[in-house]
Amino acid sequence: MKAAVIRKFGTPDVFEIDDIETPTPKNNQVLVRVYASGINPIDWKQRKGNHRFILGSPFPIILGYDVCAEVVQTGSNASKFKPGDIVFGVLDNKYGGALAEYAVGTEKCFALAPRNIRFEHAAAFPMVSLTVLQALRDKAKLKPGQTILINGASGGVGHIAIQIAKLFEAKVIAVASNRNQSFVESFEPVRFIDYTKTDLLKIKEKVDVFFDIAGNYSFLKCKHLLKNGGIYINTLPRPKILFHKLLQIFTKGKKVKTLLMKHNNNDLEQISMWIAQGKLKVEIDEIFNLSNISAAHDYAQTGHNKGKNVVVIN
Ligand SMILES: NC(=O)c1ccc[n+]([C@@H]2O[C@H](COP(=O)([O-])OP(=O)(O)OC[C@H]3O[C@@H](n4cnc5c(N)ncnc54)[C@H](OP(=O)(O)O)[C@@H]3O)[C@@H](O)[C@H]2O)c1
DSSP, X not given: OEEEEESSOSSXXXXXXXXXXXXXXXXXXXXXXXXXXXXXXXXXXXXXXXXXXXXXXXXXXXXXXXXXXXXXXXXXXXXXXXXXXXXXXXXXXXXXXXSBSEEXXXXXXXXXXXXXXXXXXXXXXXXXXXXXXXXXXXXXXXXXXXXXXXXXXXSHHHHHHHHHHHHTTOEEEEEEOGGGHHHHHTTOOSEEEETTTSOGGGOSOOEEXXXXXXOOOOHHHHGGGEEEEEEEEEXXXXXXXXXXXXXXXXXXXXXXXXXXXXXXXXXXXXXXXXXXXXXXXXXXXXXXXXXXHHHHHHHHTTSOOSSEEEEEOO
């Protein structure tokens, strides 16, 4: 099969398009033919080698987690899907494996893809939507009428976060640069803040939830923006998290939490239902072919995309 492989960590030009052996699914896995893969920051961070101390360097590595794909073969203990099913999901292998014509993942990675959208769009949803749903429902326990500030509202996670927060009937304050103001405002937050003009730490509002997707703040810096009992959530574990957890004791019930996405096909089914009902949309910034994977990573790693970038494979 054709795949984008890396044989060393480094800049986007480490990718090589190669013919390699198609993976064989284990008993609990599903083999899928990948139509498209959404790019997430974890992909380019792993290409740089940021996770090599945890995941090792098992070259040749195939990166990429998000897929929209067709089920080709199922392992003997995998009965949820059948060949021909169109699924979307987040692969659960070390380093993913999505940037190839075929990939494997266990059943919990996938759900049937929504039928009302194109496969490039379906491929863009999984990781960002699972992240947001689990952050807002499980970590923030977001309730109707509460106010959530979303910092990094124009990116992959951010624009989905505005929509899911509104499905939870929360009031959204969205923070991004003026470049993306009209895009972010199209999701109708109650307020837009341009971080290039306004110092977020000096705003007057107090919020129930500060969702720091851009990750450039900390509980310590912005706890004064939280109401009593308010929650600061980020998506990247911080070295000072234990200190911040200790600090919680002195902050009138304010809390700091970190969200690490978990594979869960019930959650994917919920997301698929919202998409089918037209309640959740994804914005595609750029679409690339697999042969242009270096350009795709070059663009994505600037960290200023509007929505998602997608690589089309089959
Ligand atoms: N823990 C998990 O399970 C998990 C899952 C998914 C993602 N993540 C992490 O979440 C982060 C965001 O992911 P993503 O997919 O949304 O990335 P992305 O699509 O690259 O978006 C990043 C966004 O951050 C905004 N931004 C950049 N600098 C900013 C600043 N100073 N203040 C406010 N916003 C700023 C950009 O908006 P402008 O262009 O308007 O500046 C851009 O839209 C990444 O670090 C990723 O690794 C973690």
